[in-house]
Amino acid sequence: MKNNLNNILEDSLNYKIGETLDELKSIKKLDEIFSKRKDQLYREKDEGKKVYGRFCVFVPTEIICAADAIPVGLCGGKESTIPSAEEDLPRNICPLIKSSYGFKKDKACPYFEASDVIVGETTCDGKKKMFEHMAELSEMYVMHLPHFKDERSYELWLKEVYDFKDYVEKFTGNKITEEKLKEAIDEENEERMLSHKLYELRSQIPTPITGKDALKIFQRSFLLDIKDRLAILKEVISELEERVKNGEGYTGKRILVAGCPMVAGNTKIVDIIEEVGGLVVGEETCTGTRKFDNLVNGYTIDDLAERYFKINCASAFKNDSRIERIKELVKEQNADGVVYYTLQYCHTFNVEGALIEKELKNLGIPIIRIETDYSESDKEQIKTRLEAFVEMI
Ligand code: BJ8
Secondary structure, eight states: OOOHHHHHHHHHOOOBTTSOOOOOHHHHHHHHHHHHHHHHHHHHHHTTOOEEEEOOTTSOHHHHHHTTOEEEEOOOOOSTTHHHHTTTSOSSSOHHHHHHHHHHHTTOOHHHHHOSEEEEEOSSHHHHHHHHHHTTTSOEEEEOOOSOOSHHHHHHHHHHHHHHHHHHHHHHOOOOOHHHHHHHHHHHHHHHHHHHHHHHHHTSSSBSSOHHHHHHHHHHHTTSOHHHHHHHHHHHHHHHHHHHHTTOOBBSEEEEEEESOOOTTOOHHHHHHHHTTEEEEEEESTTTHHHHSSOOOSSSHHHHHHHHHTOOOTTSSSOHHHHHHHHHHHHHTTOSEEEEEEETTOHHHHHHHHHHHHHHHHTTOOEEEEEEOSSSTTHHHHHHHHHHHHHHO
């Protein structure tokens, strides 16, 4: 499937993936800010701020910020720490879980080491049980995330969010005032709106940013301070608007990636897609739309709980809203096809992937399912499959 507009523009505009378009200044600035983040974080810690490491986008970071503490993302995206993790954990669980645990065990990540407490959640079995091991290495707090999307589950989740607030207040010694909570919600909502704007720009043909650069922005946003995140996003958007105005951008077969998170250190699938002539124009992942979809509509803990409860994670039973969102995103981002990305042994996303594949195929939307880990060993094989897919759509 290829939309006509894409066809026409691809012929008339210059830049394809791999051809030259100057590096975005805002991405250079992002690199600069990121290189200073570790020192900034440790300075803030020295000043007495508590650092909350978190794994999942279900953890309401507004509560952490409203207590004058600092949230940082901790998921591991590198292969290097897996062998050490496999001394304690089974081999056949997802690489994200093993890599993360290995980072903590080996003291190999400054963000893990800076964390005064690690916040986990009961999403998938592998992660949930890994947290029992991690509790031997760090202070841990685990949120109970219900797996149904009904009223009863929402009540449980609401209580979890209130309990988390109490815990954060006690651990930091700081009271979460209405004013502080409002400030934190406004900032996170602003970031969500800017991320939507970024997606709107990515939906343009030609697309003013590569998937690689977009992924970098999202991966780093889990580690940077909110004020820096907002400033960078605004700069990125203004540069991209300029490109759109001038008709500059990238062309190629437009791909929506859907599935597991691609956390810092892991760019494998986007790299391969763009190597074989695809252009990633959106990610239905936690390093994409699951991070920023839905605003918090109000300033109470209930409003927060409501927004987070809507996140479309495959850990939920009967997750129809996720399938609907993928279909919407194909249209919104003008995608030619979907690469459904599963990390090895991630049963929730893998099993749900079969349902999604059926649904999209019925609608005539091309989809390919790729299951992989963080290693290089299957790279050539994936490349061959993606090359054929990109050529076919
Ligand atoms: S909201 S996707 S960040 S749980 S660890 S489920 S890859 S087997 S990370 Fe996640 Fe929150 Fe859901 Fe997003 Fe699979 Fe691995 Fe489990 Fe994973």
